[in-house]
Amino acid sequence: MKMVVVLCLRTLVLFFICLLGFNKFIRNASADNPPRPVASYKIDVKLKLDAKQHPTDLEGRQQLTWLNNSPDTITDLQFHLYLNAFKNEESTFMKESGGQLRGDRNQSGEWGWIDVNEMKIAGAEDLTSKIEFIHPDDDNADDQTVIRVPLATPIKPGEKITLEIKFSARLPRVFARTGYWGQFALVAQWFPKIGVWESAGERRRSSAGWNCHQFHAMSEFYADFGNYEVSINVPAIYKGKIGATGKMESESVNGQDGTVNYKFRQDNVHDFAWTIDPNYIVVTRPFKADDQIKPAEIDQWARRLGLPQSQIKLEDVSVTLLIQPEHRSQIDRHFFAAFNAIKYFGLWYGRYPYATLTIVDPPYNAEGAGGMEYPTFFTAGTTWWAGRDQNPEEVIVHEYGHQYWQGMVATNEFEESWLDEGFNTYSTAKVLKLAYGANVFPFRFAGIPWFYLPVEIPHPYEDRIFTLQGKFNDPILTPTWKFYDETSAALNSYPRTGLVMNTLERYLGEDLMARVMREYHQKWRYRHPASQDFFDTVNAVTRQDFAWFFDQFVRGTNTLDYEIAEVKSERAETAEGIFDKDGQKTEIKADRRLDSGQSYESEVVIRRVGEAYFPYELLLRFQDGNKIFAKPVALREGIIEYQFEDTRTGRKWNDSWAIKERWKKFEFTTPSELKVAQLDPEEKILLDSNLTNNSKTTSGSGLAAATRWASGAMFWLQTILQIVGGFG
Amino acid sequence: MISSFIAGILHASRSWKMILLLLVANILFSMPLALSIFLLVVQTASGTLAADRMLANKIDASWIIDVFNHQMPGYSLESVGIQLGLLLAVTGFGYLVVNTLFAGGIIEVFAFDDGRFTMRKFWAGCGAYFWRFVRLLLISLIFYGVAYFIYLLARGLVNQTEERATAYESVIYKRWAVMLLLVVMFAFINMVFDYAKISTVISDSRKMFRETINAFRFALQHFFSTFGLYLLIAIIGISFFGLLAWLRSSINQSSAMSVLLAIILSQAAIAVRMWTRLTFYVAELDLYQRLVPEPATIIAPRQPAEVEFLSATRTRPEEETEEIRGEEAAELRAPVESPPEMVTRADGEGKENI
Structure with missing residues (x-):
């Protein structure tokens, strides 16, 4: 009996081990067990008004506890002083941006800056005098966005260091992601922030060192995870009109001067931002997971991802919206968009792990503060008369998406922005498609959406349109400050990556892609991945080598374009001439040819127009309704192997096409006339730069369509x- | 005003030949662009599934981008936009000149001989008044320019407040107000120059500045009647046009027949715009002649049956008109300018009383 019990136990243990092994791609410890905090901050900051009652000045004290989580001994520290990007026109940020970003221009005379007044190791060395500005990315000696502090005593592996820092800062007039306007302020990138120490091998680095880039025009941020405890003192007019990263732990009014003290706390994040505006309408609503997500949806995603339902279930989130009074009619729209984002990102990539989410609607003329993400906190932005188009929904879903691709999977946005912005563009389009369908495009005049243009752009085709308007001067995988220009940076980081991801999804199928993305997110949650980590994840989950795909479309700039070059379908006829038949010579003359029954001889020529290659599917449709479908079944050693299938007879045959060859002719004999030849019939390959030449018909003039649109334009x-003419 | 409005509507509605003529001119000016788009679609989408998609759905944005990238090398949305803007400017200028030409013919037709349309009469009017109306057009540009300058000043003030604003609501209301001011000023000037043209034809005047001043004086003296009539016709015209345009847009153009129906509706909508233009002229002509009595010597006997709604209709005097021009005519007008009893009359009786 004992033996039987032992055997049963062993079997049970083996079974669970197998189960664990089966799920190893999907499950890992990172999601619910974040790593040890590396950079934790306790900050006390007081906000002061200037003579015009603008919230401009900050006085702060911060205690930074930093853990050397590497095997290296560290002899210096590096910090970001982002606000110095707005100090003068000589900063790298100002030089690169020309003083304007995303349509906003900096206002001369309304500069921002930050000074470190004191920095010392708690109870030990005073480092203040050792602070020096460095410029790791360029030779701009005037840039003051990064400082280096040499240490007398190196920090050994596993050691912690606590620094006491005092700083003063002035916010610029809102221009690029931070600043004040009127009585509003978005206080972001506002405190001395330590860089990221990367040991050799981390993010594929060859040698250890600080990753602490200067503030560049087109790049965003990169930091280590930690716990934040921030006390904010604001003038009385801001009582109850504040929002910040994390959960508000306390609010107290200072009896002496009427100022209000707030305390916010959030663990396992890598940044902290806050906002104030006496005009805010503050609305808090709970995202109740059980109400928002049906059991069938959880079941569907559990099966799709091969996970137990317990791992799919989401948790409740307290969502706070700080919205301008003139946008009060859009409160429900904001929450609906946020709830959809929380739901779908959670189902697809893993639950949102924080208790709070804060959405900020910046005031008019402070649009430079809009559309920016910070942990558990983001700014959106909307129009005064919102139409039926997906504004503000798109920006809300997108900024929430950054919680996943920048907040939790802490991508280095300086060096590999596509891993955040592009992944998020892809994810955003998916949420919008599910929650809202295709977008519409209003014609606006005098602030009113008068009518909607007769253009249909279903998600994610907007990415294709944006991408193809530009020229591929750079590969997607380019450090942000090394892109050819702002347009190249934007196109590659956002829509072109969106196209790459959508093409990959359509090629792999939604289920497999869902597993890829889930695995990648879970594996790298609370960590810093590199591009190669994503490539490896794709290869591991699909068990295929996708180097051909990423080399061409992420590392390369080649254009992808295949076309149906020629389509012919003619009644098969007996050849003319003298033929030996039954031992006799029979002449078939041109005017007495015999029909060879009901057969047609058809040929389809496909041409590779661009330099890039891709295994395209091919669909042929015949007059009698029959179809022949050609599916690429293998891509190896420069050959694409196709399997053809006649859908009526079920007959299958193979053919192949060498990648280096520019064209391929396929010939068929069929009982019916070929009507349409279509490459990529399901439009999986959105990277194709010309979808119009992917089909050819043997009939059809297009006159009706031409008349329709010409007469519309004429009207x-x-x-x-x-x-x-009325003036004449 | 109401009588003039009704007269305008009835008479314009009977003038289908003139509406057709104006419509044909409008179509001819629009044709080059329409033909370009037609050929572009035929050349790029024919023989592909894109043509089917464009007939079944809305504009295929993918096709537009493909056309730009592959069929029109060197072009971009921006460059095409600029070229389209230039084409519109040139076409618009040409159409403006043609409308200036037609204005003389239209007023000539409605002002004399009971408003009967003949090609000869129409073209004679076009030729007779073209250069005078061109001068009026140039003079009107001064007034439009002044109105636009006033608009810019007001807009500048709003922009100053906008730069300091933290809410859009207050800004947009001010912008609307300024825009409304511009529309009202433009509409008023447009109306004044209609009366200047009418006055020019009626009196066969060649002094365009004087006619402009007279027209302003007339429009301001009878502001509520003139501008009320203008707005009433504008509202009716815009409503009819809007209705037809809406009907057109609600058609699902997925077959050749539905495309044809949409074309018919769109041309009907444009025809309504022509009808509105004619209504302006007829009604304003009618009102003008009700409010500004003619010199006694040029009154012609009229048929009672024809004056029910067309007090303005009369026969062009040939020789007598020349004799009473200038100071004499002015003297004749001066003592009886805008007598109240004249305004209220519904027919030509008042003129006989003069």
Whole structure:
């Protein structure tokens, strides 16, 4: 009996080990067991108003506890002083941006800056006099966004160091992600922030060192995780009109001067931002996971990802919206978008692990503060008269998405922005498609959406349109400050990556892609991945080598374009001439040819127009409704192998196409005339730069379509002419 | 005003030949762009599934981008936008000149001989008043320019407040107010120059500055009647046009027949715009002649049946008109300018009383 029990126990243990092994790609410890905090901050900051009652000045004290979580002995520290990007026109940020970013221009005379007044190791060395500005990315001696502090006593592996820092800062007029406007302020990138020490091998580095870049125009941020405890003192007018990263732990009014003290706390984040505006309408609503997500949806995603339902279930989140009074009619729209984002990102990539989420609506003329993400906190932005288009929904979903691709999977946005912005563009389009369908495009005049343009751009085709308007001067995988220009940086980081990800998804299938993304997110949650880590994840989950894909479309700039070059379908006829038949010579003359029954000889020529290659599917449709479908089944040693299938007869045959060859002719004999030849019939390959040449028909003039759109354009021109003519 | 409004509507509605003529001119000016788009679609989408998609759905944005990238090398959305803008400017200028030409013919037709349309009469009017109306057009540009300058000043003030604003609501209301001011000023000037043209034709004047001043004086003296009539016709015209445009847009153009129906509706909508233009002229002509009595010597006998709604209709005097021009005519007008009893009359009786 004992033996039986032992055997049963062993079997049970083996079974669970197998189960664990089966799920090893999907499950790992990172999601619910964040790593030890590396950079934790306790900050006391007082916000002061200037003579015009603008919230401009900060006086702060911070205690930074930093853990040397590497095997290296560290002899110096490096810090970001981001606000110095706005100090003068000589900063790297100002030089790169030309003083304007995302349509906003900096205001001369309303500069921002930060001074470190004191820095010392708690109870030990005073480092203040040793602070020096460095410029790791360029030779701009005037840039003051990074400081280096040599240490008399190196920090050994596993050691912690606590620094006491005093700083003063002035916020710029809102221009690029931070600043004040009127009585509003978005206080972001506002405190001395330690860089990230990367040991050799981390993020594929060859040698250990600080990753502490200067503030660049087109790049965002990169930092280590830690715990934040921030006390904020603000003037009385801001009582109850504040929002910040994390959970508000206390609010107290200072009896002496009427100022208000707030205390916020959040663990396992890598940044902290806050905002104030006496005009805010503050609305808090709970995202109740059980109400928002149906059991069937949890079941569907559990099966899709091969995970137990317990890992799919989400948790409740307290969502706070700080919205401008003139946008009060859009409160529900904000929450609906946020709840959809929490739901779908949670189901797909893993639950949102924080208790709070704060959404900020910046005031008019402070749009430079809009559309920016910080842990558990982001700014959105909307129009005064919102139409039926997906504004503000798109920006809300997108900024929330950064909680996953920048907040939790802490991508280095300086060096590999596509891993955040591009992944997020891809994810955002998926949420919007599910929650809202295709976007519409209003014609706005005098602030009113008068009508919607007759253009249909279903998600994610907007990425294709944006991408193809630009030229591929750079690979996607380019450090942000090394892109050819702002347009190249934006196109590659956002929509072009979106196209790459959507093409990959359509090629792999939604289920497999879902597993790839889940695995990547879970594996790298609370960590810093590199691009190669994503490539490795794709290869591991799909058990295929996708180097050909990433080399061409992430590391390369080649254009992808295949076309149906020619389509022919002719009634098969007996050849003319003299033929030996039954031992006799029979002549078939041109005017007495015999029909060879009901057969047609068809040929389809496919041409690779661009330099890049891809295994395209091919669909042929015939007059009698029959179809022939050609599916690429293998790509190896420069050959794409195709399997053809006649859907009526079920007959299958193979053919192949060498990648280096520019064209391939496929020939068929069928009982019916070929009507349409279509490459990539499901439009999986959105990277194709010309979808129009992916099909050819043997008939069809397009006259009706041409008449439709020409007459439509003519109508509007006639209307305009009538208005003009009215003056005559 | 109401009588003039009704007269305008009835008479314009009977003038289908003139509406057709104006419509044809409008179509001819619009044709080059329409033809370009037609050929572009035929050349790039024919023989592909893109044509099917564009007939079944809204504009295929993918096709637009593909066309730009592959069929029109060197072009971009921006460059095409600029070229389109230039094309619109040139076409618009040409159409403006043609409308200036037609204005003389339209007023000539409605002002004399009971408003009967003949090609000869129409073109004669076009030729007779073209250069005078061009001068009026140039003079009107001064007033439009002044109005636009006033608008810019007001807009500048709003922009100053906008730069300091933390809410858009207050800004947009001010912007609307300023924009409304511009529309009202433009509409008023447009109306004044309609009366200047009418006055020019009626009196066969060649002094355009004087006609402009007279027209302003007339419009301001009878502000509520003139501007009320203008707005009433504008609202009716815009409503009819809007209705037809809406009907057109609600058609699902997925077959050749539905495309044809949409074309018919769109041309009907444009025809309504022509009708509105004619209504302006007829009604304003009617009102003008009700409010500004003619010199006694040029009154012609009229048929009672025809004056029910067309007090303005009369026969062009040939020789007598020349004799009473200038100071004499002015003297004749001066003592009886805008007598109240004249305004209220619904027919030509008042003129006989003069």
